[in-house]
Amino acid sequence: MQLDLSHPEFKAAIPIMKAIEAAGYEAYFVGGSVRDALLGLPIHDVDIASSAYPAEIKQIFQRTVDTGIQHGTVMVLDHGTGYEVTTFRTESGYQDFRRPDQVTFVRSLAEDLKRRDFTVNALAVRHDGTVIDLFGGLDDLTAKQLKAVGNPHERFHEDALRMMRGVRFESQLGFQLESATKAAIAENAPLLAHVSVERIAAEFTRLLTGIARQAGLTDFLATGLYRYAPLLDDQEAAITKLAAASGPQWAEPAVGWTLLAHLTQVPVVALMRAWKQANAMTELVKRATVLLGQLPTPSAWALYQAGAAALPVALAAAQALQPDFDAAPVAQAYQMLPIQAKSALAIDGKTLIAHGFAPGPKLGQVLNQLEQAVVAGELANDQAALLKAAGV
Ligand SMILES: Nc1ccn([C@@H]2O[C@H](COP(=O)(O)OP(=O)(O)OP(=O)(O)O)[C@@H](O)[C@H]2O)c(=O)n1
C-alpha cells in the first residue's frame, strides 16, 4: 500500500526524513495525519517518528528546538516550517493511569507502534509513501473500526484518556468501536476518574462537533464513561436525549453544551465551571440556554440578550430537539428588534447627565428601563423621546 505524499504538509517534511535516513536512522510519518490522509480527510499536525535519539537528531540538523525533549520530541526547523520528530518510545509503569513513569527510547518501529492506542493510529509511512501496517490498521480503516492495538485493557491502563478518544473518534470519523475494545472501555471506565478534566473536556468537545455525534454519545453512555465525567454521573436520561438529538453536525460545541445544560437542568455556570470551560464559552452557553428555554416564542428581551452569537446556537439546539422546529420566524424577530445592542440605544449616561440627571445608581436603573422599553417596542429609539421618558 502506498500513500500519496503530494500534500504540501507531507511534501515539505520529506527532506527532513531523507536527512535522517542518510545519517543511518529510520523516519516515518505516524499518527493522525497518516490516518486522515488515508481516509481522504484534510490533515494537520504531521508527526514524524524516528529511531534516532534526540541528541542524534540535533546532530543531523542545524536548527532544532527542544520542544519536549524529555519525551523524545525535538522540533526541526532546517527546512522551513518546523516539524516535530519524536524518538521511537516504549513507556512503562503507568502507576497513575495517565502518564508513563518513564519513557524508554527504542530503535524499533514495531516497539513504538505497539504502544499506540488504536490500529488506525498505528500506521507508519516512509518518505516514499510505503505504508507499514503491523496491526491491521488498513483493514480497520476500511471497516471503519476502532480497535485497540494488542490488549485493550493494557492500552487503557497506560492512558485512560484513550477511552474518551475512542468515543471521540467514533463521532469525528463515523467509525465504530470494535466489540472487545468497547467491552474493555466499559470495564475500565472508572479509570477515567484519574484523568484531568481539561483532557476529558477536549475530547468531549470534539465528540460534540463530530459528524456522527449520535454514535459517540451513545457509546459514551453505553460504556458508562459518562459516570466519570464532571456532573454527569447521574444524568443518564439527559445524555440519552442528547444522543437522540437529530439534525446536522453542530458547527460549534456551544450547541452541545447548551443542550446538555437544558436537558440536565444543571445551572449553566456550574456545569461549565465543572468542565473547566473558558468564560467566553460559559457566557455564550448561558445566553443560548436562556433563549432555548423560551423558544419558539421568546420575548424580545430574551432575543436581545442572546445576541447575534448565541442566537444561532439556541436555534441549532432547538432544531436538534425538534427536527421540524422552524427557526426562520425567530431569526426574523431578531432582525426586527428595534436595537440589537446597547451601543445602538439613542441615549447614554453622559447624555442624561448633560441634561441634568444626577449621577448615581438611579441613573443606571433608568438607562436599563429605557433599554428594555426600546427593545420591547414601547418607546421609540429617539433621543428626545427617551429624555422625556427619563423625566429630564
Ligand atoms: N492517548 C494517546 C494519544 C496519542 N496516541 C498516539 O499518538 C498519535 C498522535 O496523537 P494525537 O495528535 O493526540 O492524536 P491523533 O490521532 O493525531 O488525532 P488528532 O490529532 O487528529 O486529534 C495518535 O495517532 C496515536 O498513535 C496514543 O497512542 N495515545
Ligand SMILES: [Mg+2]
Ligand atoms: Mg495529531
